[in-house]
Amino acid sequence: MFDIELVKKINDWKVSEDGALPICIGCDVGGSGLRVRISSFNDSEKYVDLGHAKAKCTKQLVDVLADLEQKIKQVNDKFVCLGAAIAVAGPIKAGTVILTNWQGEPAVRTLTLKDLPQKIFPKDRSVFLNDLEAGAYGVIAAADKDILEQNFVQLFQDKAPKGPVLANGRTAVLAMGSGLGAALVVRTPLLKNPLVLPTELGHVQIAPNMKEHKNFKQERELIQHISNHYYKGELDPEYEDICSGRGLPLAYQFYHQKKTGELLPVEQIDAGEVAKKAMDGEEDAVDALKAHYIFYLRAAKAIATSLSCESCVLSLDNQVKNHPFVMKIMKELEDEFYEFIRPDWMNGLRVYSQKSILNFNILGTDYMAHAIANKPE
Amino acid sequence: MFDIELVKKINDWKVSEDGALPICIGCDVGGSGLRVRISSFNDSEKYVDLGHAKAKCTKQLVDVLADLEQKIKQVNDKFVCLGAAIAVAGPIKAGTVILTNWQGEPAVRTLTLKDLPQKIFPKDRSVFLNDLEAGAYGVIAAADKDILEQNFVQLFQDKAPKGPVLANGRTAVLAMGSGLGAALVVRTPLLKNPLVLPTELGHVQIAPNMKEHKNFKQERELIQHISNHYYKGELDPEYEDICSGRGLPLAYQFYHQKKTGELLPVEQIDAGEVAKKAMDGEEDAVDALKAHYIFYLRAAKAIATSLSCESCVLSLDNQVKNHPFVMKIMKELEDEFYEFIRPDWMNGLRVYSQKSILNFNILGTDYMAHAIANKPE
Numbered sequence: 198m199f200d201i202e203l204v205k206k207i208n209d210w211k212v213s214e215d216g217a218l219p220i221c222i223g224c225d226v227g228g229s230g231l232r233v234r235i236s237s238f239n240d241s242e243k244y245v246d247l248g249h250a251k252a253k254c255t256k257q258l259v260d261v262l263a264d265l266e267q268k269i270k271q272v273n274d275k276f277v278c279l280g281a282a283i284a285v286a287g288p289i290k291a292g293t294v295i296l297t298n299w300q301g302e303p304a305v306r307t308l309t310l311k312d313l314p315q316k317i318f319p320k321d322r323s324v325f326l327n328d329l330e331a332g333a334y335g336v337i338a339a340a341d342k343d344i345l346e347q348n349f350v351q352l353f354q355d356k357a358p359k360g361p362v363l364a365n366g367r368t369a370v371l372a373m374g375s376g377l378g379a380a381l382v383v384r385t386p387l388l389k390n391p392l393v394l395p396t397e398l399g400h401v402q403i404a405p406n407m408k409e410h411k412n413f414k415q416e417r418e419l420i421q422h423i424s425n426h427y428y429k430g431e432l433d434p435e436y437e438d439i440c441s442g443r444g445l446p447l448a449y450q451f452y453h454q455k456k457t458g459e460l461l462p463v464e465q466i467d468a469g470e471v472a473k474k475a476m477d478g479e480e481d482a483v484d485a486l487k488a489h490y491i492f493y494l495r496a497a498k499a500i501a502t503s504l505s506c507e508s509c510v511l512s513l514d515n516q517v518k519n520h521p522f523v524m525k526i527m528k529e530l531e532d533e534f535y536e537f538i539r540p541d542w543m544n545g546l547r548v549y550s551q552k553s554i555l556n557f558n559i560l561g562t563d564y565m566a567h568a569i570a571n572k573p574e
Numbered sequence: 575m576f577d578i579e580l581v582k583k584i585n586d587w588k589v590s591e592d593g594a595l596p597i598c599i600g601c602d603v604g605g606s607g608l609r610v611r612i613s614s615f616n617d618s619e620k621y622v623d624l625g626h627a628k629a630k631c632t633k634q635l636v637d638v639l640a641d642l643e644q645k646i647k648q649v650n651d652k653f654v655c656l657g658a659a660i661a662v663a664g665p666i667k668a669g670t671v672i673l674t675n676w677q678g679e680p681a682v683r684t685l686t687l688k689d690l691p692q693k694i695f696p697k698d699r700s701v702f703l704n705d706l707e708a709g710a711y712g713v714i715a716a717a718d719k720d721i722l723e724q725n726f727v728q729l730f731q732d733k734a735p736k737g738p739v740l741a742n743g744r745t746a747v748l749a750m751g752s753g754l755g756a757a758l759v760v761r762t763p764l765l766k767n768p769l770v771l772p773t774e775l776g777h778v779q780i781a782p783n784m785k786e787h788k789n790f791k792q793e794r795e796l797i798q799h800i801s802n803h804y805y806k807g808e809l810d811p812e813y814e815d816i817c818s819g820r821g822l823p824l825a826y827q828f829y830h831q832k833k834t835g836e837l838l839p840v841e842q843i844d845a846g847e848v849a850k851k852a853m854d855g856e857e858d859a860v861d862a863l864k865a866h867y868i869f870y871l872r873a874a875k876a877i878a879t880s881l882s883c884e885s886c887v888l889s890l891d892n893q894v895k896n897h898p899f900v901m902k903i904m905k906e907l908e909d910e911f912y913e914f915i916r917p918d919w920m921n922g923l924r925v926y927s928q929k930s931i932l933n934f935n936i937l938g939t940d941y942m943a944h945a946i947a948n949k950p951e
């Protein structure tokens with residue numbers, strides 16, 4: 198449960214003429230629980246982050262939020278929530294989501310807007326956001342607040358022009374974590390505000406190099422290994438099959454077997470361990486983590502070019518954690534990125550890699566909560 | 575030049591209280607010339623299509639439009655154009671486009687909004703649209719006017735649910751012609767009107783089948799042939815390399831050589847001829863046109879799934895022309911479409927093939943002209 202002492206901060210904020218206290222609520226639900234930001238409707242720079250509370254099923258989450266509603270009432274019974282947004286992992290349909298990062302039967306991890314406490318999540322003023330969608334709105338919010346640039350480093354500066362992380366046209370926000378997420382941020386004269394479109398472009402199938410390519414044989418074996426694992430060796434794997442928390446162990450299995458002859462059961466290989474071994478310089482782990490990033494850059498160029506993006510943002514905590522490794526293999530990543538069937542399309546494209554932790558999801562849900570609050574009736 | 579007798583129809587339309595006659599203008603510029611629709615701002619059902627006028631360079635186009643402006647003035651000197659849109663092929667940047675379907679130096683095929691006659695294309699009330707963007711707005715307009723469904727047939731009805739051509743969520747509009755175009759139509763509660771996003775997803779690289787697939791060997795030879803032609807045999811070709819007016823001849827070159835041993839120079843192979851031969855049942859042409867469509871359906875499933883579309887629309891005159899052939903190879907197309915790494919993602923997806931000619935570009939420019947005219951100041 199959240200600490201009521203923190204909630205009391207809302208009493209410092211501006212009230213309306215009728216004495217009501219208008220607030221907005223952003224909420225980020227992860228595998229182990231949730232984080233909440235309450236902010237003043239009148240000034241989003243006035244906010245309080247309530248920290249983390251545990252919840253691993255619908256009931257626990259609703260209990261935490263009901264408790265929060267009570268605490269806010271207790272602190273100020275004239276509060277009114279004008280907008281709320283909740284970031285979740287899982288498919289959203291008509292105000293309902295089945296969370297994919299919780300365990301158990303669908304019933305115990307299904308969340309519906311109308312089942313949430315209605316004072317803090319009024320059902321006509323609340324939305325679920327896909328977690329990467331929230332993250333991409335967080336990128337927009339961070340740009341607005343001028344705290345975006347400091348968390349990223351631009352890659353390939355010898356080849357790419359300079360420019361803002363969030364482009365004036367389109368930006369691809371990628372997130373390699375347990376899966377490979379991809380969201381598009383669109384800014385166009387046709388729309389007043391930037392629009393985020395969540396996509397499934399991390400599931401595009403891999404473009405393999407062809408027979409005359411110098412890396413043909415070795416790369417082909419890896420891709421076939423993955424196809425054998427998932428698709429009876431018949432179909433081309435998707436980028437996420439290598440570029441994800443499940444992809445790294447499978448790549449390690451391949452390189453470890455190649456080096457030692459030993460076939461490790463993939464469920465016994467931990468992605469975090471492989472990354473650690475790679476940082477320590479263990480050869481087969483280095484090869485696996487390198488492949489993980491080489492194919493990530495191949496996915497990035499496919500997504501950024503096919504959606505006509507000016508900027509491509511590699512985000513997420515893993516990107517921060519692996520930052521030293523990424524910097525070490527920069528030359529290879531650059532060679533991969535710029536070897537493309539339409540080289541002229543790469544000219545104006547900028548790529549950024551996250552170098553420090555920032556909770557984009559909370560920023561994004563807060564941003565969207567204010568957008569809802571400001572929407573004309 | 576356009577016929578002044580047709581223009582006179584605008585005098586039947588409603589005038590404003592101050593006597594002004596408010597109109598909108600849609601214009602579609604193709605390789606050989608342009609088509610124009612003038613419609614009443616007050617009622618888009620009141621319109622006149624002026625037919626086709628020749629223009630193959632900037633000067634000719636501007637002359638035709640200046641002449642049109644004069645004719646409209648002559649017919650009613652109180653007209654005022656409240657919105658105008660022009661569909662063009664080529665990259666658009668800040669109100670300027672270099673047309674890719676005209677011949678000659680860039681200077682003679684560069685078009686700038688401010689150089690057009692300002693009474694009919696007021697620069698703050700006119701836009702260029704990418705031609706497929708216009709086509710996709712045309713799909714929206716046709717749905718509004720209830721003339722969309724009659725021009726399409728739904729494919730794979732034994733596997734797919736029924737539903738409208740234009741989905742309530744997202745629709746992929748594909749167009750295989752001289753190139754392979756792909757635009758996304760987005761309808762979301764966040765936006766009042768549907769939004770069209772032009773993409774370059776026709777340039778995504780081909781997902782080849784892997785070693786254990788029954789068609790592995792034959793397909794691999796074809797893809798390598800194309801890679802040899804464009805990319806020194808090193809890189810994976812893009813879908814457009816097979817699925818386009820230049821792709822069909824290259825596929826024919828491959829199958830003809832396979833059958834006869836003779837390597838025809840690709841520049842001597844005409845795509846239209848190959849299609850005709852295929853309709854007549856000539857074996858190597860049948861193989862080429864089949865590959866052209868098999869890979870088109872592979873591109874369609876990649877695009878539709880990765881953008882989370884409910885509907886996928888195969889549009890354009892070529893699709894209409896080849897409709898009998900498409901119907902004949904339906905079984906193979908269905909097998910291709912439903913063989914996917916994520917079979918459950920195909921469940922809700924609907925595919926439509928255009929069966930009769932409709933100028934979506936004129937509908938789309940007219941739609942956008944009215945959108946501009948109705949935009950709050």
